[in-house]
Amino acid sequence: xxxxxxxFLAIWAMRIIFYLLVSSVGxxxxxxxxxxxxxxxxxxxxxxxxxSGAEGGIFPAIVGTVYLVTGAIxxxxxxxxxxxxxxxxxxxxxxFTRWVRFxxxxxxxxxxxxxxxxxxxxxxxxxxxxASVLAGxxxxxxxxxxxxxxxxxxxxxxxxxxxxEASLALGATRWQTIWRSVLPYSVSxxxxxxxxxxxxxxxxxxxxxxxxxxFFLPNLPQSPFDQVMALPYHLYILATQHPEAAKVxxxxxxxxxxLLVLVLGINMAAILLRGRFRKxxxx
Numbered sequence: 001x002x003x004x005x006x007x008f009l010a011i012w013a014m015r016i017i018f019y020l021l022v023s024s025v026g027x028x029x030x031x032x033x034x035x036x037x038x039x040x041x042x043x044x045x046x047x048x049x050x051x052s053g054a055e056g057g058i059f060p061a062i063v064g065t066v067y068l069v070t071g072a073i074x075x076x077x078x079x080x081x082x083x084x085x086x087x088x089x090x091x092x093x094x095x096f097t098r099w100v101r102f103x104x105x106x107x108x109x110x111x112x113x114x115x116x117x118x119x120x121x122x123x124x125x126x127x128x129x130x131a132s133v134l135a136g137x138x139x140x141x142x143x144x145x146x147x148x149x150x151x152x153x154x155x156x157x158x159x160x161x162x163x164x165e166a167s168l169a170l171g172a173t174r175w176q177t178i179w180r181s182v183l184p185y186s187v188s189x190x191x192x193x194x195x196x197x198x199x200x201x202x203x204x205x206x207x208x209x210x211x212x213x214x215f216f217l218p219n220l221p222q223s224p225f226d227q228v229m230a231l232p233y234h235l236y237i238l239a240t241q242h243p244e245a246a247k248v249x250x251x252x253x254x255x256x257x258x259l260l261v262l263v264l265g266i267n268m269a270a271i272l273l274r275g276r277f278r279k280x281x282x283x
Contacts, residue, residue: 025256032256039254058255063220064133064228065202065262068212071137071224072144072201077194079141080148081183084190087149088156089178101153108146113206120125120210124190134224136212143207144197151193155186191274195267202263205232216239231259 068135079201091097094158129135159182167177183190205213213233235255238248 003027014067017054027092029260032253032260035250035258036253036255037119039250040257044251044254045258049216052216058229058231058234058251058258060217060220061229061231061234061255062258062262064213065231065259067133067221067228068136068208068230069198069202070264071133072140073194073198075141076145076148076197080145080193081152081190082143084152085147085178085183088153089182104146104149108150111206112143112200112204115139116210117208118142119207124211130215130225131212131227132225133212133228136208136228136230137180139207139211140201140204143204144201147197147200148190148193151196152186152190155189155192156182158189161187188274193269194269195274198266198270199263202266203232203259205236208233209236229261231255235259 024135044057045062046059048060049058056266085096087100091100109176116139119135123135123138124131127135129138163181163185164177167181168174170178208230212228213230214227215229215234215237217227217229235252238252238255242248
Protein backbone atom coordinates (compact mmCIF):
# COMPACT_ATOMS: atom_id res chain seq x y z
CA UNK A 1 0.00 0.00 0.00
CA UNK A 2 2.82 2.35 0.94
CA UNK A 3 4.65 1.62 -2.32
CA UNK A 4 1.51 2.38 -4.34
CA UNK A 5 1.09 5.65 -2.44
CA UNK A 6 4.70 6.65 -3.07
CA UNK A 7 4.36 5.81 -6.77
CA PHE A 8 1.16 7.86 -6.99
CA LEU A 9 2.89 10.87 -5.39
CA ALA A 10 5.90 10.54 -7.68
CA ILE A 11 3.69 10.44 -10.78
CA TRP A 12 1.81 13.54 -9.68
CA ALA A 13 5.04 15.36 -8.82
CA MET A 14 6.43 14.66 -12.31
CA ARG A 15 3.11 15.68 -13.85
CA ILE A 16 3.12 19.00 -12.00
CA ILE A 17 6.72 19.67 -13.02
CA PHE A 18 5.82 18.88 -16.64
CA TYR A 19 2.83 21.22 -16.58
CA LEU A 20 4.94 24.01 -15.04
CA LEU A 21 7.60 23.65 -17.71
CA VAL A 22 5.09 23.57 -20.55
CA SER A 23 3.23 26.54 -19.09
CA SER A 24 6.44 28.56 -18.74
CA VAL A 25 7.45 27.89 -22.34
CA GLY A 26 3.92 28.63 -23.52
CA UNK A 27 3.85 31.98 -21.71
CA UNK A 28 7.19 32.99 -23.26
CA UNK A 29 6.07 32.00 -26.76
CA UNK A 30 2.72 33.79 -26.40
CA UNK A 31 4.47 36.92 -25.13
CA UNK A 32 6.81 36.91 -28.16
CA UNK A 33 3.85 36.36 -30.49
CA UNK A 34 1.74 39.07 -28.90
CA UNK A 35 4.47 41.72 -28.96
CA UNK A 36 6.29 40.59 -32.10
CA UNK A 37 3.47 40.10 -34.61
CA UNK A 38 2.72 43.86 -34.99
CA UNK A 39 6.29 44.36 -36.21
CA UNK A 40 6.17 41.64 -38.85
CA UNK A 41 5.72 42.89 -42.40
CA UNK A 42 7.23 42.34 -45.82
CA UNK A 43 9.45 45.38 -45.44
CA UNK A 44 10.65 44.15 -42.04
CA UNK A 45 11.52 40.74 -43.50
CA UNK A 46 12.96 41.85 -46.85
CA UNK A 47 14.61 45.24 -46.23
CA UNK A 48 18.11 45.97 -45.00
CA UNK A 49 18.59 47.75 -41.66
CA UNK A 50 18.93 51.52 -41.47
CA UNK A 51 20.09 53.93 -38.79
CA SER A 52 22.17 51.24 -37.05
CA GLY A 53 19.22 48.88 -36.92
CA ALA A 54 16.71 51.35 -35.51
CA GLU A 55 14.78 51.30 -38.78
CA GLY A 56 14.42 49.04 -41.78
CA GLY A 57 14.36 45.28 -41.80
CA ILE A 58 16.38 42.23 -40.85
CA PHE A 59 16.86 40.47 -44.19
CA PRO A 60 20.70 40.35 -43.95
CA ALA A 61 20.40 38.87 -40.45
CA ILE A 62 18.02 36.15 -41.67
CA VAL A 63 20.28 35.23 -44.58
CA GLY A 64 23.35 35.33 -42.33
CA THR A 65 21.75 32.97 -39.83
CA VAL A 66 20.88 30.52 -42.62
CA TYR A 67 24.46 30.72 -43.92
CA LEU A 68 25.95 30.01 -40.50
CA VAL A 69 23.60 27.13 -39.66
CA THR A 70 23.98 25.55 -43.11
CA GLY A 71 27.76 25.79 -42.93
CA ALA A 72 27.83 24.34 -39.42
CA ILE A 73 25.66 21.36 -40.35
CA UNK A 74 27.61 20.77 -43.58
CA UNK A 75 30.85 20.60 -41.60
CA UNK A 76 29.65 18.80 -38.47
CA UNK A 77 27.25 16.17 -39.82
CA UNK A 78 29.67 14.15 -42.02
CA UNK A 79 32.43 14.36 -39.42
CA UNK A 80 30.06 13.43 -36.59
CA UNK A 81 28.61 10.42 -38.44
CA UNK A 82 32.08 9.23 -39.47
CA UNK A 83 33.32 9.50 -35.87
CA UNK A 84 30.28 7.61 -34.58
CA UNK A 85 30.73 4.87 -37.18
CA UNK A 86 34.37 4.44 -36.20
CA UNK A 87 33.64 4.33 -32.46
CA UNK A 88 30.71 1.95 -32.88
CA UNK A 89 31.86 -0.35 -35.68
CA UNK A 90 35.65 -0.25 -36.00
CA UNK A 91 37.32 0.91 -32.78
CA UNK A 92 38.54 -1.72 -30.35
CA UNK A 93 36.41 -1.37 -27.23
CA UNK A 94 38.56 -0.69 -24.20
CA UNK A 95 39.86 1.98 -21.86
CA PHE A 96 40.86 4.35 -24.65
CA THR A 97 37.45 4.36 -26.33
CA ARG A 98 35.75 4.81 -22.96
CA TRP A 99 37.89 7.89 -22.33
CA VAL A 100 37.12 9.20 -25.81
CA ARG A 101 33.39 8.82 -25.19
CA PHE A 102 33.75 10.53 -21.81
CA UNK A 103 35.58 13.42 -23.48
CA UNK A 104 32.87 13.75 -26.14
CA UNK A 105 30.11 13.80 -23.53
CA UNK A 106 32.07 16.39 -21.53
CA UNK A 107 32.48 18.59 -24.60
CA UNK A 108 28.72 18.46 -25.19
CA UNK A 109 28.24 20.30 -21.89
CA UNK A 110 30.93 22.96 -22.36
CA UNK A 111 29.52 26.54 -22.39
CA UNK A 112 29.21 28.07 -25.82
CA UNK A 113 31.45 31.01 -24.96
CA UNK A 114 34.34 28.57 -24.55
CA UNK A 115 33.79 27.35 -28.10
CA UNK A 116 33.69 30.99 -29.17
CA UNK A 117 37.11 31.63 -27.62
CA UNK A 118 38.40 28.43 -29.23
CA UNK A 119 37.12 29.54 -32.63
CA UNK A 120 38.61 33.00 -32.12
CA UNK A 121 42.02 31.52 -31.37
CA UNK A 122 42.04 28.78 -34.03
CA UNK A 123 40.01 29.99 -36.99
CA UNK A 124 40.12 33.78 -36.69
CA UNK A 125 43.71 34.32 -35.47
CA UNK A 126 45.79 31.18 -36.12
CA UNK A 127 44.29 30.15 -39.50
CA UNK A 128 43.71 33.84 -40.35
CA UNK A 129 40.16 33.41 -41.60
CA UNK A 130 39.25 36.62 -39.82
CA ALA A 131 35.78 37.32 -38.48
CA SER A 132 33.84 35.62 -41.26
CA VAL A 133 31.06 33.24 -42.23
CA LEU A 134 33.63 30.45 -42.52
CA ALA A 135 35.09 31.00 -39.06
CA GLY A 136 31.64 31.26 -37.48
CA UNK A 137 30.33 28.15 -39.23
CA UNK A 138 33.34 26.06 -38.22
CA UNK A 139 33.06 27.28 -34.62
CA UNK A 140 29.38 26.32 -34.49
CA UNK A 141 30.28 22.98 -36.09
CA UNK A 142 32.77 22.28 -33.28
CA UNK A 143 30.09 23.19 -30.75
CA UNK A 144 27.40 20.83 -32.09
CA UNK A 145 29.77 18.03 -33.10
CA UNK A 146 29.70 16.20 -29.72
CA UNK A 147 25.88 16.13 -29.72
CA UNK A 148 25.80 14.64 -33.23
CA UNK A 149 28.45 12.03 -32.36
CA UNK A 150 26.62 10.87 -29.22
CA UNK A 151 23.21 10.69 -30.93
CA UNK A 152 24.64 8.96 -34.01
CA UNK A 153 26.51 6.35 -32.00
CA UNK A 154 23.42 5.54 -29.94
CA UNK A 155 21.41 5.19 -33.16
CA UNK A 156 24.02 2.85 -34.66
CA UNK A 157 24.15 0.71 -31.54
CA UNK A 158 20.34 0.43 -31.55
CA UNK A 159 20.44 -1.50 -34.86
CA UNK A 160 20.23 -5.23 -34.00
CA UNK A 161 23.51 -7.13 -34.15
CA UNK A 162 21.74 -9.89 -36.09
CA UNK A 163 21.33 -7.53 -39.05
CA UNK A 164 25.09 -7.09 -39.28
CA GLU A 165 25.75 -10.81 -38.90
CA ALA A 166 23.25 -11.69 -41.62
CA SER A 167 24.85 -9.22 -44.03
CA LEU A 168 28.34 -10.52 -43.31
CA ALA A 169 27.14 -14.11 -43.68
CA LEU A 170 25.91 -13.30 -47.19
CA GLY A 171 29.41 -12.22 -48.19
CA ALA A 172 29.23 -8.46 -47.74
CA THR A 173 32.26 -6.59 -46.46
CA ARG A 174 32.10 -4.69 -43.20
CA TRP A 175 31.86 -1.36 -45.01
CA GLN A 176 29.09 -2.64 -47.31
CA THR A 177 27.25 -3.87 -44.22
CA ILE A 178 27.54 -0.48 -42.56
CA TRP A 179 26.63 1.50 -45.68
CA ARG A 180 23.71 -0.60 -46.89
CA SER A 181 22.38 -2.27 -43.75
CA VAL A 182 23.31 -0.26 -40.65
CA LEU A 183 23.25 3.41 -41.64
CA PRO A 184 19.84 3.34 -43.41
CA TYR A 185 18.19 1.88 -40.30
CA SER A 186 19.89 4.33 -37.94
CA VAL A 187 19.33 7.49 -39.97
CA SER A 188 16.25 8.53 -37.98
CA UNK A 189 18.27 8.55 -34.77
CA UNK A 190 21.09 10.42 -36.49
CA UNK A 191 18.56 13.02 -37.64
CA UNK A 192 17.48 13.48 -34.03
CA UNK A 193 21.02 14.53 -33.11
CA UNK A 194 21.13 16.80 -36.12
CA UNK A 195 17.88 18.50 -35.07
CA UNK A 196 19.30 19.19 -31.62
CA UNK A 197 22.44 20.59 -33.21
CA UNK A 198 20.49 22.82 -35.60
CA UNK A 199 18.46 24.30 -32.77
CA UNK A 200 21.54 25.06 -30.71
CA UNK A 201 23.56 26.45 -33.62
CA UNK A 202 20.78 28.80 -34.75
CA UNK A 203 20.20 30.29 -31.31
CA UNK A 204 23.72 30.78 -29.96
CA UNK A 205 25.20 34.27 -29.65
CA UNK A 206 28.57 33.87 -27.92
CA UNK A 207 30.38 31.82 -30.62
CA UNK A 208 29.39 34.09 -33.51
CA UNK A 209 29.97 37.22 -31.42
CA UNK A 210 33.69 36.38 -31.39
CA UNK A 211 34.08 34.83 -34.84
CA UNK A 212 31.56 36.05 -37.41
CA UNK A 213 28.85 38.50 -36.45
CA UNK A 214 28.59 42.21 -37.10
CA PHE A 215 25.74 44.32 -35.80
CA PHE A 216 25.15 46.53 -38.83
CA LEU A 217 25.84 45.36 -42.39
CA PRO A 218 23.40 46.69 -44.99
CA ASN A 219 24.68 44.26 -47.65
CA LEU A 220 24.88 40.48 -47.83
CA PRO A 221 28.27 38.74 -47.56
CA GLN A 222 29.94 38.20 -50.93
CA SER A 223 32.29 35.39 -49.88
CA PRO A 224 32.84 32.96 -46.97
CA PHE A 225 35.51 35.33 -45.65
CA ASP A 226 33.12 38.25 -45.11
CA GLN A 227 31.46 39.16 -41.85
CA VAL A 228 27.76 38.53 -41.55
CA MET A 229 24.75 39.65 -39.58
CA ALA A 230 22.89 37.03 -37.54
CA LEU A 231 19.55 37.07 -35.77
CA PRO A 232 20.80 36.07 -32.27
CA TYR A 233 23.50 38.74 -32.21
CA HIS A 234 21.21 41.33 -33.78
CA LEU A 235 18.63 40.63 -31.08
CA TYR A 236 21.28 40.81 -28.36
CA ILE A 237 22.45 44.25 -29.54
CA LEU A 238 18.92 45.59 -29.91
CA ALA A 239 17.99 44.45 -26.40
CA THR A 240 21.14 45.40 -24.47
CA GLN A 241 23.44 47.76 -26.40
CA HIS A 242 21.30 49.89 -28.67
CA PRO A 243 21.16 53.58 -27.59
CA GLU A 244 17.45 53.69 -28.41
CA ALA A 245 16.50 50.38 -26.78
CA ALA A 246 13.02 51.57 -25.74
CA LYS A 247 12.20 52.79 -29.26
CA VAL A 248 13.23 49.53 -30.92
CA UNK A 249 11.30 47.31 -28.51
CA UNK A 250 8.99 46.21 -31.29
CA UNK A 251 11.95 45.27 -33.49
CA UNK A 252 13.37 43.25 -30.60
CA UNK A 253 10.25 41.14 -30.33
CA UNK A 254 9.88 40.94 -34.10
CA UNK A 255 13.45 39.67 -34.44
CA UNK A 256 12.87 37.16 -31.65
CA UNK A 257 9.72 35.91 -33.38
CA UNK A 258 11.50 35.51 -36.73
CA LEU A 259 14.33 33.61 -35.05
CA LEU A 260 11.82 31.37 -33.29
CA VAL A 261 9.95 30.65 -36.52
CA LEU A 262 13.20 30.06 -38.43
CA VAL A 263 14.47 27.52 -35.89
CA LEU A 264 11.05 25.87 -35.74
CA GLY A 265 10.88 25.68 -39.52
CA ILE A 266 14.32 24.11 -39.86
CA ASN A 267 13.51 21.63 -37.11
CA MET A 268 10.17 20.74 -38.67
CA ALA A 269 11.84 20.10 -42.03
CA ALA A 270 14.37 17.82 -40.33
CA ILE A 271 11.61 16.02 -38.41
CA LEU A 272 9.63 15.40 -41.61
CA LEU A 273 12.76 14.08 -43.29
CA ARG A 274 13.41 11.83 -40.30
CA GLY A 275 9.83 10.54 -40.48
CA ARG A 276 10.27 9.60 -44.14
CA PHE A 277 13.41 7.61 -43.36
CA ARG A 278 11.72 5.98 -40.37
CA LYS A 279 8.83 4.76 -42.55
CA UNK A 280 11.17 3.55 -45.27
CA UNK A 281 13.62 1.72 -43.03
CA UNK A 282 12.05 -0.33 -40.25
CA UNK A 283 13.41 -3.35 -38.50
